[in-house]
Structures are given as structure tokens and as C-alpha cells.
Amino acid sequence: MKEAINSAPSRRHFLRLTSMAAASALAPAWAEQLEPADSATSQPVSARLATFEEVWRTVRDRFYDPHLHGLDWSAVRERYLPDATRASSEEALASVTNSMLSELHASHTRYYTRYEPEYYQLSDIFAGALRRRGLERAFPGGRISYPGIGILSRLDMQGHSVITGVIERTPAQQAGLLAGDVIALADGAPFQPVQSFRDKIGKEVVLSVRRAGAFMQISATPVDIEPNKMFLDGLRASARIIRANGRSIGYVHVWCYAGSVYQRTLEHLLSQSPLNEADALIWDLRDGWGGAIPEYLDLFNTRAPTMQITDRNGTSELRNVKWRKPVAMLVNGGTRSGKEILAYGFKKYRLGEVIGTRTEGAVLAATAFLIGGGLLLLAVEDVHVDGERLEGVGVAPTIEVQADPDSMDRSDPQLNRAIAVLSEV
Known part of the structure; x- marks a missing residue:
């Protein structure tokens, strides 16, 4: 999830929502070209210590709880400073930094290096905010890829x-x-x-x-x-029809929800063949990133109309698309952040079965900071949903189905259960 949830978020506020202030130290433009062997010498000790200190200060000044969950944050710094001083590489420093951050016991709070795909994925997700904070110094030309x-x-x-x-x-x-x-x-x-x-x-x-x-x-x-493009192309490519018991079951996997383009693409897929001809739908929210807002559940509001808009050239498109047939949601321990809010509402308002395992319980609002050669994802706001706090709790499925890690063909029992449920409707 990004930085806030409300009933009518502005575009700027929406872009701050995902799962999960300007930084004064930014990655140098040449950093992306370093090989692993260069890691130990890629930054002098003083630069690595500056990164550690900047992360510590950013947490002190921006963490959503001003009391830092009761921690003496200065004492925490003193405890980890010797290890940070001895860190011989960016990866070693990140390990020390993340050990320090783990004491907060908060989701959306981690330091990522350029040796991790998440560094690039989060940079792309938060590109709108980071562009105002010197993104191009880390990614010349503003293009984010790995x-x-x-x-x-x-x-x-x-x-x-x-x-x-x-x-x-x-x-x-x-x-x-x-x-x-x-x-x-x-x-x-x-x-x-x-x-x-x-x-x-x-x-x-x-x-x-x-x-x-x-x-x-x-x-x-x-x-x-390019992370956002990969997630969007993956969403489109996931759409398919599964035949079972004489019924057509539509399937689509939303890997990332950090941007309204994902919801618009989902609506477009559901309004087109073959998904619009399906008898039921499996909405897969397992793994990936959050960023969804509660309004996305309006897709299943059967009392609101859908409009068809046609221009003078005869080109038509559907607006306010609705799905009025049976639907099931797939979740697991990798379902996090804004996706968990969707799972909560989907379950509470009985839109369909929630199948899989309990979600991660990572429901704080976050923003990103480019610090040193890496990226700090930091929880900056607390979140309650219908008065409930999902952080550390998650959402339990209505039908629990464990994955099968020992299957040689990696069969998907969660998906199979959803197919069975919907093919019997």
C-alpha cells in the first residue's frame, strides 16, 4: 500500500498509495554499472556510514509512530553503529541497516540495494514522488530497468x-x-x-x-x-478461460496494484472476449505488490450501471465496467498491503469466496527514499479499515487451502479449489 487511504483520494495522494520526504543522499549515476566484485570498494567507509546515519534520521523524523514503538532510537543507533562501521560492502551495510529496522516490527520498512529486484520495482512504483527527489541521478533519463x-x-x-x-x-x-x-x-x-x-x-x-x-x-x-511494464504485461497475459464441468471460468492475476492503470486494464479485460463470456471469474491477488484502494471493489457492485461510449467514428468503449457473475479471490502470505484491504472488503461484504492462506498482515502506508546507493521503504502512516487494524493480522480466507511445495509439477491446489467452487455454482 502506498501512503494513505481515504474515500476520495486525489491523484497525487493516490500515487503515494502502495505495498510498500526527499532523501539527501542519492545514488550516483554510475552505480548501476558496478559488478559484484566492485561492491566492497563501490563506496568509501564514510559514504556507507553516511547512508546508515541518513536511514536512521529518516526513520526518526518520518516513521508513522513518533514514539517509534517505544524504542530508544538513539540507543538503537549506538548498538548498530559498530557493525555499520565494520561493514565492508553495500550488501553488508544493508544487512546491518535492516537488522536495525527490524526492531520496529513494522511492515513497509526495509532498505533495498541495487542488487535486489525490489530496488528497481519500488523505484518504478514510486517514480512520481522520486522524480521530484532526484530520481534521474540514480536512473539517468528517468528510465528504470534491470x-x-x-x-x-x-x-x-x-x-x-x-x-x-x-x-x-x-x-x-x-x-x-x-x-x-x-x-x-x-x-x-x-x-x-x-x-x-x-x-x-x-x-x-x-x-x-x-x-x-x-x-x-x-x-x-x-x-x-521495466518493472511496471512487466507487471502490466503479466496481468494482460494471465487472462484466460479455464473449462470445468461444462462451465467457462475466467482467470486473471493482478501482480501489482500500484497505479490506476492496473484496475483500468482489468476492467478492459473483463469487458472483452473471452473473459466477458465466462460464467465466473477467479481474481488472483497472490504475491507481488499492493497499492490498491477500496474503490476497486466497486467492480463487483451489481447495482451500478455500465456505460458504453461511442464517438463519431464509431469507436466504442465501456465505462464503469461491472462484473455481475460469480467470483472467487485467491490470496496467500504474499498478498500484502492494498491487496489485503481488497481481501478484507471482499470477505466482509460477501462478494465471493476468499481461497488460499492468510494474507501477510502488511497494512501500513509507506513512501520511498533514495538514500546512498539504495532505497528505503518506510511506513509513514497507520491504517485502519472499517475501524480494524490489519497490520500484523492479515485476512484469513473463507476456504483455507495450502500450497503444495513438494509437487513435482507444481500443481496449484488453491487455483484448483477455486475452479471446483465456481464450476459447481
């Missing part, structure tokens, strides 16, 4: 990348990678989500992958990813 294959991932206990999502119409999907796959190596070297693909755009990279206990090699060809 080399990748189109996956979302997290680190396991061994430090390996576990794929949590494969975006449609990306090299990862084309290569046959699946959620739950563990990537250990890339071209024989330890896998890094960004650096493994640096200078390899358009060139085949061999990934060593563990799937359900078996090891395999999968080749993928990285591309230059």
Missing part, C-alpha cells in the same frame, strides 16, 4: 532464491520455471537475482534448479525489465 527473467523470489535458510511467482509472458515462464523452484547457480556461479544477469541480456544463462528434491538445469534468456 536485467532479469521475470520472477519474484525470496531467500531460503541456505541463502538460495526460492521462486514465489513467475510473471506471465517473461523468459522465466517461457523457460518452464515454476513457483517453488529453488535457484542455486547461474552459469555455475552462486545465483544473484540481478547480478547473475548483468551484461547477459539476450544471452542464454544456465540455471541450476532444485524442484521437489530433484536437481535440473534450465536455460533462460534474460531481458531488460
Whole structure:
């Protein structure tokens, strides 16, 4: 979620909403070109300490709770300062900084480096605000991109990348990678989500992958990813019809909701063939980023009219599109921020079944700061929904279905349950 929720947000306020003040230290323009071997020398110690201090001050001055959850923030600084002083690289400094931030026990509060896809994704999500804060000094020309294959991932206990999502119409999907796959190596070297693909755009990279206990090699060809475009293209490419029990079930996956363009695209998809001919809809909000606002649930308001607008050339488009057929929502522990607000309202007002596992419970309002060579995502406002606080709690599904990480073919029991529910309506 971005920075605030209200019933009639302004465009400026909306752009501040996602899941999750100007910074005085900005990444140098040449920073994007550094190789991993350069990390230890990419910043002098004084610059790394300046980054640590700037993060600490920004939290002190902008964190949503002025009492910082009861912490003595100055004492916290003194405790982590020796480790920050000893940090020999940007990654090591980020680790110390995030250990400090974790003491706040707050979502939307983390420091990302340029070696993480999230740095680029959040920079693109918050580009409107960051453009006023010197975005072009980190991304010359204002174009935000990184080399990748189109996956979302997290680190396991061994430090390996576990794929949590494969975006449609990306090299990862084309290569046959699946959620739950563990990537250990890339071209024989330890896998890094960004650096493994640096200078390899358009060139085949061999990934060593563990799937359900078996090891395999999968080749993928990285591309230059523009995050918002990837998420939007993935939304469009996800739309399909699933046949079950003589019924047509529409399916669409919204990976990111940080911008009204995603909702407009969803409405357009639902108004066009083949989705508009479906008997029911599966609305997949698992994983990815938030940014949604409560008004998006109006899509399922059966009492409001839809308009068709036709210009003098005969071109028509639908406005205020509504879905008046059965619908189910998919959620999991990666459903976060504004998506959780949608899940809360969808469940409370009984728009359909919410299927999967409890959402993340990351429902604070945040903004982003470019500091040093990285990006600080910081919770700057508290959020209550219909008087309830979802932070740290999340939304429980109406039908709980666990994922199946041990399936060799990575079958999707949550999706299968939604299909079963809707095909019996």
C-alpha cells in the first residue's frame, strides 16, 4: 500500500498509495554499472556510514509512530553503529541497516540495494514522488530497468532464491520455471537475482534448479525489465478461460496494484472476449505488490450501471465496467498491503469466496527514499479499515487451502479449489 487511504483520494495522494520526504543522499549515476566484485570498494567507509546515519534520521523524523514503538532510537543507533562501521560492502551495510529496522516490527520498512529486484520495482512504483527527489541521478533519463527473467523470489535458510511467482509472458515462464523452484547457480556461479544477469541480456544463462528434491538445469534468456511494464504485461497475459464441468471460468492475476492503470486494464479485460463470456471469474491477488484502494471493489457492485461510449467514428468503449457473475479471490502470505484491504472488503461484504492462506498482515502506508546507493521503504502512516487494524493480522480466507511445495509439477491446489467452487455454482 502506498501512503494513505481515504474515500476520495486525489491523484497525487493516490500515487503515494502502495505495498510498500526527499532523501539527501542519492545514488550516483554510475552505480548501476558496478559488478559484484566492485561492491566492497563501490563506496568509501564514510559514504556507507553516511547512508546508515541518513536511514536512521529518516526513520526518526518520518516513521508513522513518533514514539517509534517505544524504542530508544538513539540507543538503537549506538548498538548498530559498530557493525555499520565494520561493514565492508553495500550488501553488508544493508544487512546491518535492516537488522536495525527490524526492531520496529513494522511492515513497509526495509532498505533495498541495487542488487535486489525490489530496488528497481519500488523505484518504478514510486517514480512520481522520486522524480521530484532526484530520481534521474540514480536512473539517468528517468528510465528504470534491470536485467532479469521475470520472477519474484525470496531467500531460503541456505541463502538460495526460492521462486514465489513467475510473471506471465517473461523468459522465466517461457523457460518452464515454476513457483517453488529453488535457484542455486547461474552459469555455475552462486545465483544473484540481478547480478547473475548483468551484461547477459539476450544471452542464454544456465540455471541450476532444485524442484521437489530433484536437481535440473534450465536455460533462460534474460531481458531488460521495466518493472511496471512487466507487471502490466503479466496481468494482460494471465487472462484466460479455464473449462470445468461444462462451465467457462475466467482467470486473471493482478501482480501489482500500484497505479490506476492496473484496475483500468482489468476492467478492459473483463469487458472483452473471452473473459466477458465466462460464467465466473477467479481474481488472483497472490504475491507481488499492493497499492490498491477500496474503490476497486466497486467492480463487483451489481447495482451500478455500465456505460458504453461511442464517438463519431464509431469507436466504442465501456465505462464503469461491472462484473455481475460469480467470483472467487485467491490470496496467500504474499498478498500484502492494498491487496489485503481488497481481501478484507471482499470477505466482509460477501462478494465471493476468499481461497488460499492468510494474507501477510502488511497494512501500513509507506513512501520511498533514495538514500546512498539504495532505497528505503518506510511506513509513514497507520491504517485502519472499517475501524480494524490489519497490520500484523492479515485476512484469513473463507476456504483455507495450502500450497503444495513438494509437487513435482507444481500443481496449484488453491487455483484448483477455486475452479471446483465456481464450476459447481
